[in-house]
Amino acid sequence: MSAFHWRCSATCGHARAGMLKTAHGDVPTPTFMPVGTAGTVKAMTMDSVRSTGAGIVLGNTYHLMLRPGADRVAALGGLHKMMDWPGPILTDSGGFQVMSLGALRKLDQDGVTFQSHIDGSKHRLTPEISTQIQHKLDATITMAFDECPALPATPENLRKSMELSMRWAARSREAFVQRDGYGQFGIVQGGTERDLREYSVRALADIGFEGYAIGGLAVGEGQALMFETLDYTAPLLPPDRARYLMGVGTPDDLLGAVERGVDMFDCVMPTRAGRTARAYTERGTLNLRNARHANDTRPLSPDCDCLACARHSRAYLHHLFRADEILGPMLLTWHNLAYYQRLMRTIRAAIIADDLPETARALRAGWASEDWTPDEMPYPDLS
Known part of the structure; x- marks a missing residue:
């Protein structure tokens, strides 16, 4: 060894x-x-x-x-x-x-x-x-x-x-x-x-x-x-x-x-946020308790393949938190940890490619922007 x-x-x-x-x-x-x-x-x-x-x-x-x-x-x-x-x-x-x-x-x-x-x-x-x-x-x-x-x-x-x-x-x-x-x-x-x-x-x-x-x-x-x-x-x-x-x-x-x-x-931030209905994404932080998510059939993020994004809508996640169902914190914790790991992989790849300044600018611009519009992220069939 x-x-x-x-x-x-x-x-x-x-x-x-x-x-x-x-x-x-x-x-x-x-x-x-x-x-x-x-x-x-x-x-x-x-x-x-x-x-x-x-x-x-x-x-x-x-x-x-x-x-x-x-x-x-x-x-x-x-x-x-x-x-x-x-x-x-x-x-x-x-x-x-x-x-x-x-x-x-x-x-x-x-x-x-x-x-x-x-x-x-x-x-x-x-x-x-x-x-x-x-x-x-x-x-x-x-x-x-x-x-x-x-x-x-x-x-x-x-x-x-x-x-x-x-x-x-x-x-x-x-x-x-x-x-x-x-x-x-x-x-x-x-x-x-x-x-x-x-x-x-x-x-x-x-x-x-x-x-x-x-x-x-x-x-x-x-x-x-x-x-x-x-x-x-x-x-x-x-x-x-x-x-x-x-x-x-x-x-x-x-x-x-x-x-x-x-x-x-x-x-503890990504796990604690997940338990309190906050999701980290490429477009900043979403609060899944907000009423605007109640009928939103889109996933949290189009770039994420975690279980919360691949199988469930924002509307469902909103419902879980409003109903105090334990599955809500579980799915959102999963999503947040997946996002943090994806972020680390993105940063690592940028360092290896000698392109971190440009990648960093793009990441910060995304965090400062608004949520995806329907044109940017269509409503997929999550059934």
Whole structure:
């Protein structure tokens, strides 16, 4: 079995197309990882996730350690077997979720003590414990345990948080069990302070990881400031390692981050939107609860072959949400994930063809335009 690695195959400006080689299969990049927080992508079977073209999914240490428990997952054959996903799995370390607990957690230099949001029981996470749990889950990619401060924050608080995260990164690396085809990513922190981001990159590169994540963004700073931070952070990262922007985002966020050199993404946005009647398309976002869809026999998108588009009309999807039928969230989640994967394939092909600027202009023009007219998208027979 070969070692875990990422290899670049083409560039266009700062954008990169490559291949991530892992013990559980190869993943073309840029890639979007559907979020399977608790061992399932909400409202989806793993067969339906596979049908969208997804090559890697995400799980979460915090949620899985609470329920069903890391030891139980290990006894059930690991996360791959338990959730029917033999492909690569990246597990978030739990740091972001623990830090989101507010008064339910207590931070110290060694780690975090917190109360479960489920039953109030007390638990402890340290860099070592988080890494050990991810090992029991059999994560293909283990994330270093870090602190993710909320923005806005003072530069001094950001510095203290970043330095703590760097100490935790070194301890996470010490606890990581090296195996062929498995990797661990360090997480760059520092808010939107350039000097702190630069310090964090240097510290993580000195430790040495198989890949590097950019954390602490998409937490309220706005897209312009996020892109500005990526402009100076991404070029500092080792060029021969995968780059992962955590928790991002909208289609436009993904495109902008790829243009700045990012390879990997995850976000709950497409699945959460699907459960709330919002569909992502080449012509922007549609709200299927709107009455204008009640008699519309067209599919959501003429370019999509997901089950929602291939077999059902907008009118039917509108009816499902108005009737609170569970099939509505299932079909729209399927569609959104299929759209995100198709978007990633389009961007990757444009990088390889050295045509990303033109493709990016066309994508953004489509998102800013109105819904398809009947002349552009006839009403097909969906019977």
